[in-house]
Amino acid sequence: SQELEQSPQSLIVQEGKNLxxxxxxxxxxxxxxxxxQKYGExxxxxxxxxxxxxxxxxxxxxxxxxxxxxQSSLHITASQPSHAGIYLCGAPPMIKAAGNKxxxxxxxxxxxxx
Amino acid sequence: xxxxxxxxxxxxxxxGQNVTFRCDPISEHNRLYWYxxxxxxxxxxxxxxxxxxxxxKSRLLSDRFSAERPKGSFSTLEIQRTxxxxxxxxxxxxxxxxGGRTDTQYFGPGTRLTVL
Numbered sequence: 001s002q003e004l005e006q007s008p009q010s011l012i013v014q015e016g017k018n019l020x021x022x023x024x025x026x027x028x029x030x031x032x033x034x035x036x037q038k039y040g041e042x043x044x045x046x047x048x049x050x051x052x053x054x055x056x057x058x059x060x061x062x063x064x065x066x067x068x069x070x071q072s073s074l075h076i077t078a079s080q081p082s083h084a085g086i087y088l089c090g091a092p093p094m095i096k097a098a099g100n101k102x103x104x105x106x107x108x109x110x111x112x113x114x
Numbered sequence: 115x116x117x118x119x120x121x122x123x124x125x126x127x128x129x130g131q132n133v134t135f136r137c138d139p140i141s142e143h144n145r146l147y148w149y150x151x152x153x154x155x156x157x158x159x160x161x162x163x164x165x166x167x168x169x170x171k172s173r174l175l176s177d178r179f180s181a182e183r184p185k186g187s188f189s190t191l192e193i194q195r196t197x198x199x200x201x202x203x204x205x206x207x208x209x210x211x212x213g214g215r216t217d218t219q220y221f222g223p224g225t226r227l228t229v230l
Contacts, residue, residue, distance in 0.1 A: 004156075033218065042118075042205060043157070043221040088156050099170055100209060101147065102219065104156030 002027045004089055004105035012111045013079050021074045021108045023089035029069045030094045033102060037086040046074075046087075076110075084112045116140070118222035120206050126228045127196055134192045135225045139208030146189050147219060148181055149205040150174065157205055163189060164211065196229045203227075 003026040013019045023032065031050045035043040047056045049065040049072060056063050060077045076083050086109050090102035119138045127133050139146050145164050149157035160179070161171045165186035175181075178196075183189040193200055203226050207219040 035221070040203075040224075040226065042120075042223040043207075045218050045220060048218055090156075099162050099164075100145070100211070100219065101159040101162055101170065102149075102157075103159070106154070106156050 002091060002093070002103050004091055004103060006087075006089060006105035006108050008108060009106065010109040010111075012113060015080060015112050015114050016078055019076050019079055019110065021087050021110075023072045023074070023105050025070050025091060027070070028094070029065065029072070029091050031092045032063075032065055032072045033090040033092075034063050034072070034074050035088045035090060037088060037107070039086070043088060079110075079112045081112045081114055084110055086110070118206055118208050118220055120204075120222040120225050122225055123223060124226050124228075126230065128230050129196055129198060131196055132192065132194045133196060133227065134190055135204055135206075135227075137189045137191070137206030137208075137222060139187070139189070139206070140210075140220060141187075143208035143210045143220075144186070145209045145211050145219075146183055147207040147209075148189070148191055149207065151203040151205055151224070152201075160191075193227075196227075198229045201227055201229045 034046040047063045052067045052069045054065045062075045065072045086107045090104045092100045121136045147162040148160040151157040163183040178194045181191045203224045205224045207221045209219045210217045
Protein backbone atom coordinates (compact mmCIF):
# COMPACT_ATOMS: atom_id res chain seq x y z
CA SER A 1 0.00 0.00 0.00
CA GLN A 2 1.08 3.56 -0.59
CA GLU A 3 2.52 5.61 2.25
CA LEU A 4 3.08 9.33 2.36
CA GLU A 5 5.60 10.88 4.70
CA GLN A 6 5.55 14.59 5.43
CA SER A 7 8.44 16.63 6.75
CA PRO A 8 8.85 18.43 8.96
CA GLN A 9 6.13 17.29 11.33
CA SER A 10 5.89 20.81 12.67
CA LEU A 11 7.55 24.16 12.26
CA ILE A 12 7.45 27.63 13.70
CA VAL A 13 8.32 30.54 11.41
CA GLN A 14 8.57 34.24 11.97
CA GLU A 15 5.96 36.24 10.09
CA GLY A 16 7.36 37.33 6.74
CA LYS A 17 9.70 34.34 6.39
CA ASN A 18 9.39 31.60 3.80
CA LEU A 19 8.71 27.97 4.58
CA UNK A 20 8.74 24.66 2.70
CA UNK A 21 6.92 21.41 3.46
CA UNK A 22 7.79 18.13 1.77
CA UNK A 23 5.66 15.08 1.00
CA UNK A 24 7.43 11.88 -0.06
CA UNK A 25 5.69 8.82 -1.42
CA UNK A 26 6.79 5.20 -1.18
CA UNK A 27 5.42 4.65 -4.72
CA UNK A 28 4.92 6.64 -7.91
CA UNK A 29 2.26 9.27 -7.47
CA UNK A 30 -0.69 9.39 -9.86
CA UNK A 31 -1.76 12.73 -8.48
CA UNK A 32 -1.11 14.70 -5.35
CA UNK A 33 -3.49 16.93 -3.44
CA UNK A 34 -2.57 19.57 -0.91
CA UNK A 35 -5.07 20.56 1.76
CA UNK A 36 -4.96 22.93 4.71
CA GLN A 37 -6.76 22.20 7.97
CA LYS A 38 -7.36 24.61 10.80
CA TYR A 39 -7.37 22.97 14.21
CA GLY A 40 -10.59 21.06 14.81
CA GLU A 41 -12.03 21.87 11.39
CA UNK A 42 -12.37 20.30 7.98
CA UNK A 43 -9.88 20.29 5.12
CA UNK A 44 -9.63 23.15 2.65
CA UNK A 45 -8.45 22.25 -0.85
CA UNK A 46 -5.35 24.14 -1.96
CA UNK A 47 -3.97 22.56 -5.13
CA UNK A 48 -3.77 19.37 -7.15
CA UNK A 49 -0.79 18.20 -9.19
CA UNK A 50 -0.72 15.39 -11.73
CA UNK A 51 2.17 15.66 -14.11
CA UNK A 52 5.83 15.17 -13.33
CA UNK A 53 7.54 18.54 -13.03
CA UNK A 54 4.22 20.35 -12.63
CA UNK A 55 4.15 23.52 -10.56
CA UNK A 56 1.11 25.51 -9.46
CA UNK A 57 0.79 28.74 -7.51
CA UNK A 58 -2.05 30.45 -5.72
CA UNK A 59 -1.43 33.70 -3.94
CA UNK A 60 1.71 33.07 -1.88
CA UNK A 61 1.60 29.28 -2.02
CA UNK A 62 3.46 27.23 -4.64
CA UNK A 63 3.28 23.47 -4.99
CA UNK A 64 5.56 21.30 -7.12
CA UNK A 65 5.62 17.65 -8.13
CA UNK A 66 9.04 16.28 -9.00
CA UNK A 67 9.83 14.70 -12.37
CA UNK A 68 9.90 11.20 -10.91
CA UNK A 69 6.51 11.80 -9.29
CA UNK A 70 7.53 10.57 -5.87
CA GLN A 71 7.92 13.84 -4.03
CA SER A 72 6.00 17.07 -3.76
CA SER A 73 6.81 20.30 -1.98
CA LEU A 74 4.65 23.17 -0.78
CA HIS A 75 6.33 26.54 -0.44
CA ILE A 76 4.87 29.58 1.27
CA THR A 77 6.44 32.95 0.57
CA ALA A 78 6.41 35.75 3.14
CA SER A 79 4.27 33.82 5.64
CA GLN A 80 1.41 35.49 7.47
CA PRO A 81 -0.54 34.45 10.59
CA SER A 82 -3.35 33.32 8.27
CA HIS A 83 -1.02 30.60 6.94
CA ALA A 84 -1.00 28.86 10.32
CA GLY A 85 -2.61 25.43 10.40
CA ILE A 86 -2.01 21.83 9.41
CA TYR A 87 -0.96 21.09 5.85
CA LEU A 88 -1.83 17.67 4.50
CA CYS A 89 -0.81 15.93 1.31
CA GLY A 90 -3.07 13.24 -0.10
CA ALA A 91 -2.62 10.82 -2.99
CA PRO A 92 -5.21 8.87 -5.01
CA PRO A 93 -4.66 5.18 -5.79
CA MET A 94 -2.91 4.14 -8.99
CA ILE A 95 -5.87 1.98 -10.05
CA LYS A 96 -8.76 4.06 -11.34
CA ALA A 97 -11.24 1.36 -10.43
CA ALA A 98 -10.29 1.87 -6.80
CA GLY A 99 -12.20 5.13 -6.78
CA ASN A 100 -10.42 8.25 -5.70
CA LYS A 101 -9.96 7.44 -2.02
CA UNK A 102 -7.04 9.46 -0.76
CA UNK A 103 -4.13 8.26 1.33
CA UNK A 104 -2.88 11.12 3.49
CA UNK A 105 0.41 11.98 5.08
CA UNK A 106 0.57 12.69 8.79
CA UNK A 107 0.40 16.44 8.31
CA UNK A 108 2.75 19.35 8.98
CA UNK A 109 1.74 21.76 11.73
CA UNK A 110 2.69 25.35 10.94
CA UNK A 111 2.75 28.17 13.46
CA UNK A 112 3.52 31.71 12.31
CA UNK A 113 4.87 34.02 14.98
CA UNK A 114 3.88 37.67 14.58
CA UNK B 115 -22.99 27.13 -4.00
CA UNK B 116 -23.10 25.65 -0.53
CA UNK B 117 -20.28 23.39 0.58
CA UNK B 118 -20.36 20.03 2.31
CA UNK B 119 -22.18 20.15 5.63
CA UNK B 120 -22.05 17.74 8.54
CA UNK B 121 -24.25 17.34 11.57
CA UNK B 122 -23.68 17.35 14.46
CA UNK B 123 -20.34 19.15 14.74
CA UNK B 124 -19.66 17.63 18.14
CA UNK B 125 -21.00 14.52 19.84
CA UNK B 126 -20.22 13.26 23.33
CA UNK B 127 -21.54 9.83 24.17
CA UNK B 128 -21.06 7.09 26.71
CA UNK B 129 -19.41 3.85 25.81
CA GLY B 130 -21.90 1.34 24.46
CA GLN B 131 -24.30 3.91 23.02
CA ASN B 132 -25.14 4.19 19.33
CA VAL B 133 -24.46 7.39 17.40
CA THR B 134 -25.40 8.57 13.92
CA PHE B 135 -23.80 11.31 11.86
CA ARG B 136 -25.15 12.99 8.77
CA CYS B 137 -23.37 14.42 5.75
CA ASP B 138 -24.91 16.60 3.04
CA PRO B 139 -22.62 16.77 -0.01
CA ILE B 140 -22.37 19.52 -2.61
CA SER B 141 -25.62 19.12 -4.54
CA GLU B 142 -24.38 17.95 -7.94
CA HIS B 143 -21.64 15.69 -6.57
CA ASN B 144 -22.17 11.99 -7.19
CA ARG B 145 -19.39 10.63 -4.98
CA LEU B 146 -19.36 10.82 -1.21
CA TYR B 147 -16.50 9.71 1.05
CA TRP B 148 -16.13 9.13 4.79
CA TYR B 149 -12.78 9.45 6.54
CA UNK B 150 -11.72 9.23 10.17
CA UNK B 151 -8.99 11.37 11.69
CA UNK B 152 -7.45 10.83 15.10
CA UNK B 153 -5.45 13.48 16.91
CA UNK B 154 -2.14 14.24 15.25
CA UNK B 155 -2.76 11.99 12.26
CA UNK B 156 -3.90 12.44 8.70
CA UNK B 157 -7.42 11.31 7.70
CA UNK B 158 -7.93 7.61 6.97
CA UNK B 159 -10.39 6.36 4.38
CA UNK B 160 -13.46 4.51 5.67
CA UNK B 161 -15.88 4.10 2.77
CA UNK B 162 -17.28 5.76 -0.33
CA UNK B 163 -20.45 5.89 -2.38
CA UNK B 164 -21.11 6.61 -6.01
CA UNK B 165 -24.70 7.79 -6.06
CA UNK B 166 -26.49 5.36 -3.72
CA UNK B 167 -24.08 2.45 -4.21
CA UNK B 168 -21.45 1.80 -1.55
CA UNK B 169 -18.46 0.79 -3.67
CA UNK B 170 -15.71 0.24 -1.14
CA LYS B 171 -15.25 -0.23 2.58
CA SER B 172 -11.97 -0.05 4.45
CA ARG B 173 -10.89 -2.76 6.87
CA LEU B 174 -11.10 0.02 9.47
CA LEU B 175 -14.87 -0.16 9.12
CA SER B 176 -15.76 -2.88 11.60
CA ASP B 177 -19.19 -4.48 11.67
CA ARG B 178 -20.22 -1.91 14.29
CA PHE B 179 -20.06 0.75 11.58
CA SER B 180 -22.64 1.15 8.86
CA ALA B 181 -23.03 3.83 6.24
CA GLU B 182 -25.90 4.56 3.90
CA ARG B 183 -26.72 6.95 1.12
CA PRO B 184 -30.32 5.95 0.38
CA LYS B 185 -31.23 8.38 -2.39
CA GLY B 186 -27.79 9.27 -3.61
CA SER B 187 -27.88 12.58 -1.79
CA PHE B 188 -27.12 12.82 1.95
CA SER B 189 -25.34 10.04 3.79
CA THR B 190 -25.41 8.73 7.34
CA LEU B 191 -22.69 6.96 9.29
CA GLU B 192 -23.83 4.97 12.29
CA ILE B 193 -21.60 3.52 14.98
CA GLN B 194 -23.18 0.92 17.23
CA ARG B 195 -21.95 0.05 20.73
CA THR B 196 -19.37 2.83 20.71
CA UNK B 197 -15.95 2.21 22.22
CA UNK B 198 -13.41 4.73 23.49
CA UNK B 199 -11.23 3.93 20.50
CA UNK B 200 -13.96 5.36 18.25
CA UNK B 201 -13.20 8.85 19.54
CA UNK B 202 -12.05 10.79 16.48
CA UNK B 203 -13.03 13.40 13.93
CA UNK B 204 -15.29 11.93 11.24
CA UNK B 205 -14.90 13.77 7.95
CA UNK B 206 -17.14 13.65 4.93
CA UNK B 207 -16.07 14.70 1.44
CA UNK B 208 -17.80 14.84 -1.94
CA UNK B 209 -16.66 15.00 -5.54
CA UNK B 210 -18.02 14.92 -9.05
CA UNK B 211 -16.99 12.05 -11.28
CA UNK B 212 -17.82 12.48 -14.93
CA GLY B 213 -16.44 10.80 -18.04
CA GLY B 214 -13.93 8.71 -16.08
CA ARG B 215 -12.30 11.81 -14.63
CA THR B 216 -12.56 12.22 -10.90
CA ASP B 217 -12.55 15.72 -9.54
CA THR B 218 -11.28 17.13 -6.33
CA GLN B 219 -12.78 16.06 -3.02
CA TYR B 220 -14.26 18.85 -0.97
CA PHE B 221 -14.49 18.26 2.74
CA GLY B 222 -17.07 19.16 5.33
CA PRO B 223 -16.24 20.63 8.76
CA GLY B 224 -16.27 17.21 10.41
CA THR B 225 -18.05 15.67 13.39
CA ARG B 226 -15.91 15.30 16.49
CA LEU B 227 -16.91 12.24 18.49
CA THR B 228 -15.88 11.78 22.12
CA VAL B 229 -16.70 8.46 23.75
CA LEU B 230 -16.54 8.55 27.56
